[in-house]
Amino acid sequence: AQERYASIRKRPAVSVCGRRIHLYMNAGLLADLPSLPSSGAEGVGLFRTELQFLIRNQMPKRTELAEVYKRVMDAAGDTPVIFRTLDIGSDKVLPYMKPNDEPNPALGWRAIRVGLDKPGVMRMQMQALLRAAEGRPLNVMFPFVAQYSEFTAARTEVDKALAIERKLGHVVPESVTIGTMLETPSLAYASSKFFEDVAFISIGGNDLKQFFFAADRENERVRRRYDTLNVSFLTFLEGIVQRCSETGTPLSFCGEDAGRPIEAVCLAAIGINRLSMRPASIGPVKSLIMRTDLDALYDVICDARERGEQSARESVMEYLRWNG
Numbered sequence: 544a545q546e547r548y549a550s551i552r553k554r555p556a557v558s559v560c561g562r563r564i565h566l567y568m569n570a571g572l573l574a575d576l577p578s579l580p581s582s583g584a585e586g587v588g589l590f591r592t593e594l595q596f597l598i599r600n601q602m603p604k605r606t607e608l609a610e611v612y613k614r615v616m617d618a619a620g621d622t623p624v625i626f627r628t629l630d631i632g633s634d635k636v637l638p639y640m641k642p643n644d645e646p647n648p649a650l651g652w653r654a655i656r657v658g659l660d661k662p663g664v665m666r667m668q669m670q671a672l673l674r675a676a677e678g679r680p681l682n683v684m685f686p687f688v689a690q691y692s693e694f695t696a697a698r699t700e701v702d703k704a705l706a707i708e709r710k711l712g713h714v715v716p717e718s719v720t721i722g723t724m725l726e727t728p729s730l731a732y733a734s735s736k737f738f739e740d741v742a743f744i745s746i747g748g749n750d751l752k753q754f755f756f757a758a759d760r761e762n763e764r765v766r767r768r769y770d771t772l773n774v775s776f777l778t779f780l781e782g783i784v785q786r787c788s789e790t791g792t793p794l795s796f797c798g799e800d801a802g803r804p805i806e807a808v809c810l811a812a813i814g815i816n817r818l819s820m821r822p823a824s825i826g827p828v829k830s831l832i833m834r835t836d837l838d839a840l841y842d843v844i845c846d847a848r849e850r851g852e853q854s855a856r857e858s859v860m861e862y863l864r865w866n867g
């Protein structure tokens with residue numbers, strides 16, 4: 544399938560109306576990195592670090608992690624890699640950690656909440672990342688931040704790790720860029736100070752959609768019940784685009800929907816210029832972007848909303864059938 548898109552692999556994703564959309568890949572293992580050149584991705588928009596913890600039967604050592612992270616950065620070369628700090632809990636349970644019996648794990652003690660309550664693991668992971676960079680720029684992103692203070696507290700942990708590394712005489716990255724996932728509706732309404740303070744935001748659409756519609760992403764009965772192109776959800780996402788544009792905060796989308804061509808062009812149409820997805824999706828998504836007038840598609844979405852359609856999907860499909 545990748546061969547089908549080989550002819551556009553090196554071309555930028557520019558829409559018919561001239562908008563440049565940046566496409567990145569999601570990864571979680573070193574074995575994913577060869578897909579970077581073969582897919583034409585511009586970097587790794589989301590490196591899910593929990594996979595390194597999930598594939599072992601004991602807590603990985605700092606040196607082991609540093610080695611993996613270094614090899615990931617080596618493989619990525621000049622293209623950026625955004626490392627997401629450990630996102631465990633909910634659907635991702637470590638076999639060697641005491642399971643906590645929670646009535647609602649998706650709403651429970653997970654991701655950055657664990658990181659902030661038990662900072663030891665996060666600090667160990669940060670040190671591994673700082674060392675792995677060997678002086679190169681480092682990009683870090685926190686999962687599941689629900690309010691501004693969680694972001695600042697997590698960033699303080701990075702600063703502490705940096706101070707320790709300096710004290711130990713280790714080389715530190717030439718820059719550490721710190722952003723966050725936006726996966727809970729609450730963060731979309733944080734103060735403008737937050738949007739000014741954070742270096743970048745990446746929408747975790749899988750979780751964000753689950754919380755927006757109150758529909759468990761793991762529950763077969765409800766997971767497909769609500770459409771990503773539901774006008775309520777698109778309107779909500781547009782609000783995030785608006786907040787980010789007011790403060791000039793770089794915004795990307797890294798949930799699975801970014802890799803679905805129809806959804807991807809709609810995300811681009813409402814103003815999300817960076818999409819991160821599984822590598823095999825880059826070709827099909829790029830191909831559709833290059834055939835689509837995103838401004839016209841935006842009008843299609845707005846018209847569907849004005850007509851009171853619940854989902855823009857039918858109108859979008861109809862438009863793309865003739866124009867995509």
Ligand code: PEP
Nearest residue numbers: 747748749750797798799
């Ligand atoms: C998301 O929630 O959209 C996301 C990218 O994170 P994960 O799927 O790892 O929860």
Ligand code: MG
Nearest residue numbers: 726747749750
């Ligand atoms: Mg998530």
